[in-house]
Amino acid sequence: MSEKKKYNLKNELTKGFLRENPVLRLVLGTCPTLATSTSVVNGVGMGIAATIVLICSNIAISALRKVIPSKARIPAYIVVIASFVTMVQMLVKAFVPALDESLGVFLPLIVVNCIILGRAEAFAGKSPVLVSAVDGLGMGIGFTAALFCMGTVREILGAGTFLSGIDAMIGCSFKGFDFTGGLAKIGLAPMTLFILPAGGFFVFGLLMAAANRLAEGKGLKKAGLSPCAGCPRADACANKLCGEEKDV
Amino acid sequence: MKFFIALLVMGILTQNFTLAKFLGICPFLGVSKKLNTAVGMSAAVIFVMLIATAVTYPLNILLENNGLAYLQTIVFILVIAALVQMVEIVLKKYVKSLYKALGIYLPLITTNCAVLGVVILNIDYIGDYAAFGFGFGHAMMNAFAAGAGFMLAMVLFAGVRSRLEGADVPKFLEGLPITLIAAAIVSMSFLGFSGLVEGLGLLG
Numbered sequence: 284m285s286e287k288k289k290y291n292l293k294n295e296l297t298k299g300f301l302r303e304n305p306v307l308r309l310v311l312g313t314c315p316t317l318a319t320s321t322s323v324v325n326g327v328g329m330g331i332a333a334t335i336v337l338i339c340s341n342i343a344i345s346a347l348r349k350v351i352p353s354k355a356r357i358p359a360y361i362v363v364i365a366s367f368v369t370m371v372q373m374l375v376k377a378f379v380p381a382l383d384e385s386l387g388v389f390l391p392l393i394v395v396n397c398i399i400l401g402r403a404e405a406f407a408g409k410s411p412v413l414v415s416a417v418d419g420l421g422m423g424i425g426f427t428a429a430l431f432c433m434g435t436v437r438e439i440l441g442a443g444t445f446l447s448g449i450d451a452m453i454g455c456s457f458k459g460f461d462f463t464g465g466l467a468k469i470g471l472a473p474m475t476l477f478i479l480p481a482g483g484f485f486v487f488g489l490l491m492a493a494a495n496r497l498a499e500g501k502g503l504k505k506a507g508l509s510p511c512a513g514c515p516r517a518d519a520c521a522n523k524l525c526g527e528e529k530d531v
Numbered sequence: 532m533k534f535f536i537a538l539l540v541m542g543i544l545t546q547n548f549t550l551a552k553f554l555g556i557c558p559f560l561g562v563s564k565k566l567n568t569a570v571g572m573s574a575a576v577i578f579v580m581l582i583a584t585a586v587t588y589p590l591n592i593l594l595e596n597n598g599l600a601y602l603q604t605i606v607f608i609l610v611i612a613a614l615v616q617m618v619e620i621v622l623k624k625y626v627k628s629l630y631k632a633l634g635i636y637l638p639l640i641t642t643n644c645a646v647l648g649v650v651i652l653n654i655d656y657i658g659d660y661a662a663f664g665f666g667f668g669h670a671m672m673n674a675f676a677a678g679a680g681f682m683l684a685m686v687l688f689a690g691v692r693s694r695l696e697g698a699d700v701p702k703f704l705e706g707l708p709i710t711l712i713a714a715a716i717v718s719m720s721f722l723g724f725s726g727l728v729e730g731l732g733l734l735g
Contacts, residue, residue, distance in 0.1 A: 310707065314644045318553035361612060365605040373601065388651050391604045395644040397557060480551050481719035488711030492703050505706050
């Protein structure tokens with residue numbers, strides 16, 4: 284019985300930060316990472332929304348793991364995840380409309396975020412409720428942290444601001460830092476390229492290199508991307524595509 | 532007619548689905564190592580995008596007429612998942628040659644954000660482009676343009692990847708990092724198209 288397996292809660296919580304960081308180590312959820320990290324506030328907003336969905340879906344799926352037949356588990360997981368995404372979508376629309384506007388289509392697209400289905404499949408579907416919730420929290424924090432790093436680099440270099448738009452998000456009077464005035468005095472302007480899509484790929488690449496370096500120091504493997512990462516039937520199919528392009 | 536062309540140009544060049552909108556990055560990075568797999572995958576994506584749009588567009592009208600618009604996300608993802616499975620079964624039974632070409636990519640597409648993304652964007656566009664009378668035909672055109680944009684990005688990137696194979700890359704960038712930086716440069720080249728739709732007066 285998997286129930287007998289000993290879980291170390293602290294370990295489950297911290298593994299998502301670097302060792303198994305969903306974005307930088309497992310290379311999951313790349314689309315929202317690239318798209319929503321144009322500013323820190325957007326990125327962290329996305330991270331928090333996904334974390335809430337991840338914790339809730341992990342709890343629900345783990346609680347239902349003995350009821351869901353294994354053959355129909357993927358559709359069942361998708362329904363659970365989609366329901367929580369719809370709830371979060373409604374809450375964001377009602378309470379943080381500014382975030383809804385800036386995330387746009389990526390808010391409903393949390394449904395197909397590989398991190399969430401991936402955790403359901405790899406962890407919550409076979410682990411007890413409390414551990415799954417902690418796993419969801421840890422992975423969510425890892426996702427948010429990666430988005431925060433990306434957002435910080437891209438916003439400071441690309442827009443010359445830091446935490447801009449925070450006033451609209453959490454309703455405070457603090458409007459974030461703005462370096463553009465100071466930069467203009469010494470004849471510099473922000474590098475707009477970094478908030479454009481191209482800059483997203485570039486910063487992500489360098490961040491990945493840094494994470495690889497850190498992981499290497501800990502004796503871990505480099506991050507790789509399997510084409511089957513997002514495929515719900517990866518373990519069942521064993522087709523030639525997966526064999527052909529196993530690692531990048 | 533002008534608006535049809537505008538949608539096509541936007542989807543493929545100025546707002547390329549993969550390189551500008553960041554949808555479908557997983558297959559873009561994962562399945563672009565060889566040209567033939569890249570072409571097969573993107574052909575399957577175009578195919579599924581068209582079918583998904585054809586089904587979800589009328590479904591959305593049904594949902595909205597019954598005040599159930601908030602169920603969009605759940606309904607769309609389930610419909611797409613069921614549809615992909617069904618298409619796979621039908622192709623396997625009746626259109627063997629097409630199944631051989633696209634079949635192995637179909638399960639990968641079910642939870643691909645590009646497909647759900649284009650379906651949701653099409654619904655958003657009804658409001659955004661109301662002035663142009665965005666309708667079913669436009670939605671199908673947009674789905675095709677999105678898929679074709681994905682294909683263009685995949686094919687271009689497969690070429691870049693094959694050159695990267697033999698390149699002498701700095702050690703710390705080996706593997707995925709250099710792939711992403713190459714993607715940045717490909718994406719940058721697409722910036723050159725910005726302003727094309729306005730310049731041609733397609734949205735005027």
